[in-house]
Amino acid sequence: MVDSVLRSSLGVRTTVMAALSYLGVLCFVPLLAAKDDEFVYFHAKQGLVIWMWSVLALFALHIPGIGKWLFGFSSMGVVVFSVLGLLSVLFQRAWKLPLIGAVADRI
Numbered sequence: 001m002v003d004s005v006l007r008s009s010l011g012v013r014t015t016v017m018a019a020l021s022y023l024g025v026l027c028f029v030p031l032l033a034a035k036d037d038e039f040v041y042f043h044a045k046q047g048l049v050i051w052m053w054s055v056l057a058l059f060a061l062h063i064p065g066i067g068k069w070l071f072g073f074s075s076m077g078v079v080v081f082s083v084l085g086l087l088s089v090l091f092q093r094a095w096k097l098p099l100i101g102a103v104a105d106r107i
Contacts, residue, residue, distance in 0.1 A: 010092050014040055021047030022085040024054065042094050045104040046085055053100075054078045 027047035034040040057074035088095040
């Protein structure tokens with residue numbers, strides 16, 4: 001995880017908005033409401049990638065045989081990365097999550 005410094009006020013509003021990024025579909029709130037805050041926008045993009053991953057994981061359930069297995073591992077990954085993202089927000093850091101950060105940079 002790479003730690004970078006982004007311009008932000010790092011107040012309570014910023015922390016709450018950044019934390020919303022990692023709570024499923026709520027990632028759209030900071031994406032739309034805080035585009036001017038680099039810290040929040042960074043976390044919102046990573047949260048969006050995690051949310052897209054969770055939606056794609058639902059489609060794995062339709063694969064006969066290994067679908068439930070793929071869904072289980074994907075769900076664990078989503079939870080782990082969401083917790084790591086929330087910890088990043090709580091520590092007021094901009095950690096690039098492995099794999100997630102690379103995809104989020106392209107958005």
